[in-house]
Amino acid sequence: MSKPVNTASLRRRGALKRELPFHLMLLPGVILVFIYMYVPLSGLIIAFQKFIPAKGLFGNQKWIGWDNFIYLYHLPGAISALRNTIIIAFWKILLHLVIPITVSILLNEVQNAAFRRTAQTLVYLPHFLSWIILGGILIDILSPNGGFVNKILGLFGVKPIFFLGSNDHFRFTLIATDVWKEFGFNTIVYLAAITNIDPNQYEAATIDGANRFQRMIYITLPNMRMIIVLMMVLSLGNVLNAGFDQVFNLYSKQVYSTGDILDTFIYRIGLLDAQFGVATAMGMFKSVVSTLFISVSYYCAYRFADYRIF
């Protein structure tokens, strides 16, 4: 045995001993993540089986290839759920960008610190309430029979609107209430970016004769460019997320045609009709598309906005 080999292996053993505590710390977490995140991932094989739950996840199931997917394709409700999901998710993504950006610029223009603080405190609030609480509240205030919102609209001569029960209004109601819940909280990152703008830029612009609106358009907005691009890119991962928690607590049979989404559809055919294979096939479709979008969005964020998660 030659000397250099000896020292090298010694050093390696030293490093292993030094790093052993780190491995041990991670071990419990690694095991749990394996069981509850990686095992379900391999459970996606259900999508290709005529799955009988009693035989278990890795039991001796009958393989049927793409049959579940083909069955879904011909199921009328499935395609409409996909269409609803994309429409609802698109509007949510768009408005979750535009409204918080606008509101954060408007908040920045408020000189009265007390007003500003109070407004911020209030608009963050709905974010922290569950869709059960908000669902209960909305069902009440949006009711066509003397609901608070219809009462106010009535003052302007508008006839009572069945926001949650009519196919003409359901999607709009979903999008509007979701934006209402989250817009305040979403201003936080933009306000943080605005706070970081160098005040000298505003002063210089003022001296050059820029008025208030010009300062907003030519200084505030361009300085928010990076964070806007980043948020835009990261939100792409939500293309198939129309918001299960919200829809599940606000929808009903009469609005399935405009309000049923992939997640609620999966829940119904999977857990209520016990068609595990078909439900997993749809879940897999959603997973694959989402993963694709999320991966591309993270990659773009990394490349163009220098965004690193860890």
Add this chain to the structure above:
Amino acid sequence: MVESKHWSSILFNVLNYLILGLLALSCLIPLVHVFAISLSSSAAATGGLVNLWPVDFTIESYAYVARRAAFWRAMGISILRSVVGVTINMFFCILCAYPLSKEKDQFRARTFYAWYFFLTMLVSGGLIPLYMVVRMTGLMGTFWALVIPGAVPVYNIILLLNFFRQTPRELEDAAIIDGATQWRIMWQVYVPTSTAALATVALLSTVYHWNEWFHGILYMNSPDQYPLQSYLRTIVIDMNLSKMGANDWQALVVVSDKTVKCAQIFLASLPILLVYPFLQRYFVKGMVLGSVKG
């Protein structure tokens, strides 16, 4: 900033305060409305007479809820779930974030582990396979189904590890020279210097466990095992719109009364309102920490 007193600027100010004021009120009024109904008489509430102030003031609905064992049992389960769930989350969060916050020269497998956790944010098996795994591991119908499958909070781990990395390495080096083990360095150097980040992460977990309702419905065998939000769903949502699921427990028919519903909605959001000052302070920090770095 010196503001010109130009008419357009004044007009903008007026409109700006008006718009923001209305937006802010829109976030408050629904809750006030529910609170007002809960303190009104049944007749006034059902007749739609209540707006933002109680009509025929009475605390009858709260007295009624106080006598409802089902409500308090669900509340108890939710409190227990929050305490146990957050403790477990924090344990895994600290234990995973600390090694992952090390540089590559200190911990060579760091990148591998980081990707191992990060990948779970990109892909997921979805509803049915997870349901089957929870069943296979024997958690179905037990309290543990509410806290174990989500025990490792990957997003929180990433938040915390980024915070840990801001701790100066000199502190650690000094502790190593003094003969401290990694375990002690984690608990006695990193944890005490990261209280703000830990508070943020703990609050994130608390709000999650308090508000989470789906797993209760999914994994519990009977409604008397439901945490508060799942229980509330059977009362304020199922009774109104969807007639899905088993509605055979007659007790609910009695409480379909509007004022009682509103009283329960208000009581369920009360814990959030009570910790709200802390929530606001730490969540803002956490959001900024999580999304705009460097």
